[in-house]
Amino acid sequence: MKVVLVNGSPNANGCTFTGLSIIKEQLAENGVDSVIFQVGKNPVIGCVSCRSCKQPGKTGKCAFDNDMVNTVGDALREADGIILGSPVHYASASGAATSFFDRLFYSLEPAAKRLKFGACIASCRRAGSVTTFDQLNKYFTISQMPVVSSCYWNTIHGFTPEDVYADEEGVRTMKILANNMAYLIKCKCQSNIEPPQEPPAVMTNFVR
Numbered sequence: 559m560k561v562v563l564v565n566g567s568p569n570a571n572g573c574t575f576t577g578l579s580i581i582k583e584q585l586a587e588n589g590v591d592s593v594i595f596q597v598g599k600n601p602v603i604g605c606v607s608c609r610s611c612k613q614p615g616k617t618g619k620c621a622f623d624n625d626m627v628n629t630v631g632d633a634l635r636e637a638d639g640i641i642l643g644s645p646v647h648y649a650s651a652s653g654a655a656t657s658f659f660d661r662l663f664y665s666l667e668p669a670a671k672r673l674k675f676g677a678c679i680a681s682c683r684r685a686g687s688v689t690t691f692d693q694l695n696k697y698f699t700i701s702q703m704p705v706v707s708s709c710y711w712n713t714i715h716g717f718t719p720e721d722v723y724a725d726e727e728g729v730r731t732m733k734i735l736a737n738n739m740a741y742l743i744k745c746k747c748q749s750n751i752e753p754p755q756e757p758p759a760v761m762t763n764f765v766r
């Protein structure tokens with residue numbers, strides 16, 4: 559049982575990382591392995607819609623291989639769930655996180671995502687966390703990924719890691735999220751129910 563965590567902040571040890579670390583520790587308490595990937599401080603290119611990832615032989619790989627997108631994709635193929643983290647930048651996910659997650663979710667083949675559990679956390683000093691939370695959950699709900707919830711929207715507040723630990727309600731929200739993710743993964747692993755069949759694929763582009 560494994561969960562992939564992605565820190566979409568340029569700050570490798572900042573507030574988003576602290577929230578993800580609390581989750582990582584709580585997953586471990588539940589016997590679930592996890593790994594945190596860092597988007598990092600280098601500029602992250604956005605999706606340029608080249609659709610290279612959809613071409614035969616390249617399925618599931620982004621054409622840009624100079625960051626962690628394909629590495630995280632490989633990790634998700636082997637994992638049971640993923641938790642996306644982003645700081646709030648102007649009431650949205652950071653530009654780097656958005657670029658990274660766009661390319662990750664667009665390039666990955668559906669089977670790498672389908673019916674794996676997803677959750678996100680947003681870290682802010684003051685406001686914009688809920689819009690960021692809504693934004694990040696969209697990656698899951700277009701990918702047939704059940705969204706794991708907690709006792710509040712998954713937000714933590716602060717400018718420093720110390721602030722995050724002082725946000726006791728936020729810390730509790732992170733821990734409950736980890737407990738719920740671990741529980742659901744265990745339920746799925748122990749289930750012998752076959753996943754549902756999908757109707758044939760169709761794309762209607764509203765051209766009539």
Ligand SMILES: Cc1cc2nc3c(=O)[nH]c(=O)nc-3n(C[C@H](O)[C@H](O)[C@H](O)COP(=O)(O)O)c2cc1C
Pocket residue numbers: 567568569571572573574575644645646647648649650681682683684685686715716717718
């Ligand atoms: C460019 C930029 C924009 C920001 N915009 C907001 C904002 O809209 N709302 C807010 O509460 N904090 C905002 N912040 C503060 C960060 O979201 C907050 O300190 C966050 O916890 C930092 O997480 P990190 O340490 O993981 O980077 C902004 C920070 C930066 C650098």
